[in-house]
Amino acid sequence: MVRCLGPALLLPLLLGSVSSVGGNRCVDAAEACTADARCQRLRSEYVAQCLGRAAQGGCPRARCRRALRRFFARGPPALTHALLFCPCAGPACAERRRQTFVPSCAFSGPGPAPPSCLEPLNFCERSRVCRPRLLAFQVSCTPAPSAPDGCLLDQGARCLRAYAGLVGTAVTPNYVDNVSARVAPWCDCGASGNLREDCEAFRGLFTRNRCLDGAIQAFASGWPPVLLDQLNPQGDPEHSLLQVSSTGRALERRSLLSILPVLALPALL
Amino acid sequence: MAIGKFLLGSLLLLSLQLGQGWGPDARGVPVADGEFSSERVAKAGGTWLGTHRPLARLRRAPSGPCQLWSLTLSVAELGLGYASEEKVIFRYCAGSCPRGAHTQHGLALARLQGQGRAHGGPCCRPTRYTDVAFLDDRHRWQRLPQLSAAACGCGG
Numbered sequence: 001m002v003r004c005l006g007p008a009l010l011l012p013l014l015l016g017s018v019s020s021v022g023g024n025r026c027v028d029a030a031e032a033c034t035a036d037a038r039c040q041r042l043r044s045e046y047v048a049q050c051l052g053r054a055a056q057g058g059c060p061r062a063r064c065r066r067a068l069r070r071f072f073a074r075g076p077p078a079l080t081h082a083l084l085f086c087p088c089a090g091p092a093c094a095e096r097r098r099q100t101f102v103p104s105c106a107f108s109g110p111g112p113a114p115p116s117c118l119e120p121l122n123f124c125e126r127s128r129v130c131r132p133r134l135l136a137f138q139v140s141c142t143p144a145p146s147a148p149d150g151c152l153l154d155q156g157a158r159c160l161r162a163y164a165g166l167v168g169t170a171v172t173p174n175y176v177d178n179v180s181a182r183v184a185p186w187c188d189c190g191a192s193g194n195l196r197e198d199c200e201a202f203r204g205l206f207t208r209n210r211c212l213d214g215a216i217q218a219f220a221s222g223w224p225p226v227l228l229d230q231l232n233p234q235g236d237p238e239h240s241l242l243q244v245s246s247t248g249r250a251l252e253r254r255s256l257l258s259i260l261p262v263l264a265l266p267a268l269l
Numbered sequence: 270m271a272i273g274k275f276l277l278g279s280l281l282l283l284s285l286q287l288g289q290g291w292g293p294d295a296r297g298v299p300v301a302d303g304e305f306s307s308e309r310v311a312k313a314g315g316t317w318l319g320t321h322r323p324l325a326r327l328r329r330a331p332s333g334p335c336q337l338w339s340l341t342l343s344v345a346e347l348g349l350g351y352a353s354e355e356k357v358i359f360r361y362c363a364g365s366c367p368r369g370a371h372t373q374h375g376l377a378l379a380r381l382q383g384q385g386r387a388h389g390g391p392c393c394r395p396t397r398y399t400d401v402a403f404l405d406d407r408h409r410w411q412r413l414p415q416l417s418a419a420a421c422g423c424g425g
Contacts, residue, residue: 027354030404034358035341047402047412095408102410 026096029082039079042071050102059105068101068168084164087220094178101167107174108186117187117199120170130169137162143211150214159215173206181216297340300360335364335393337421344403351411355403362421366391396422
C-alpha cells in the first residue's frame, strides 16, 4: 500500500513546478525572462526608459528605442525572441504580445496618424544604425516560394533575428492587432504619390512576406525547448549584422528604394 | 514498514527540493550571487540549495548569516494593489549579523549593546535595490522602482 501511495503523491508535487499548464505562452516567456538576471535587467531598463516623460511632453522616444535595441542585442536570444514571438491562441495573449515592447512609445507616434512609409524608410536609409539592420532583414527574410519553409537558404531563425534587430529603429514593426500574427511598421501608403509602388513594396516586406510568416510559425512550433536553448547562441544580432554590412558595402551606391522592387518581385508573384 | 515510511518521507523531501524552482517556498532560497552569500556558501561547503530546508516554514528566526534571499511571487502576493498574470522575483535580506560591524557607528553601537547600555543589535538590511516591471491585467506596463533588494549588509 505504501508503494502505491508513493508515486501518486510525488507526481502532483513535480507537476506543481510548472507555472502555467496550457496557459498564456507570452506570460511564460515573461517569467522566463524574469528568471534570468541579464534578461530581467535589460527588460526593466527599457520599460523604465519607455515609460518616462520627455521634456516637451510625450515619451523619450530615442532613449526608449536605444534601450530596446540593447535589450535585443545583449539579452539571451532564446528569451528575447520568446517574448517577441510567443504563439497566441486568444486575444489576451495576443494583446500582451502586442504590448511587449511598450509600443505606445517605441512604435507609434509622435502624431496620432501613421506617416507615409517613405518617411521612416528615407530616415532609415540615412541612419548609421537603421540601414544595416534593414539590409540584414531584407537579405535574411527574402521569400523563396520553392523553399519548404518559405525562406531562401533555409534561414528562418536568421530572419527572426534580423526582424528583432529592427525593433527600436525608425522602421520598428509590431503586431497589428490582437487576433492575428500579422506585423507591420507604423506607416501607410496613402499619401505616397508617384512612389506608391515603392511604398507598397516596403510595407510588403512585413505584410506579404511568406518567409517571415513561416519563420514566426516555425518558432511557435519549436516551443518550449526554445526557452531552454540558452546554451546554443548561434551568433548575436550584432555579429550577424557585421556579416551583412560587408556585403552591404557593395550595394552602397544604389539606394534602398531601387533594391526593393527587385527583392519584392518574388513576393508579389 | 517503518523503513518503508522513512523511504517515502525522504523521497518526498527530495522531490520538494527538486521542485523548488517555482514551488511553494515559505521564505525563499538564498541567492548564490551577492556580496555575502558566496563566501558563506563556500564555507558551508555546499551548493546554494544545501542551506535551505524544505520544512523551513515551521521555523521562526532565520539561521545563518545576513544574506540575500529570493522569493518568486505572483504580483497580487506583493500586496500593493496590482494585478497581473506574471510572477516577479522579490529579494530581501535576512540573517544574523556578527557583532563586528563595518562602520564607526556600528563598532561603537556594538560595544554599547554588549554592555547592555543600548537596545537592539545590528540588523541585516538591503544596501542596493532594483526595479521590478510587469504588464498588468489591463495590458498596461507597471514599474515598481526600487522594489527588490540587490545586495545586503549589516547596518547599525
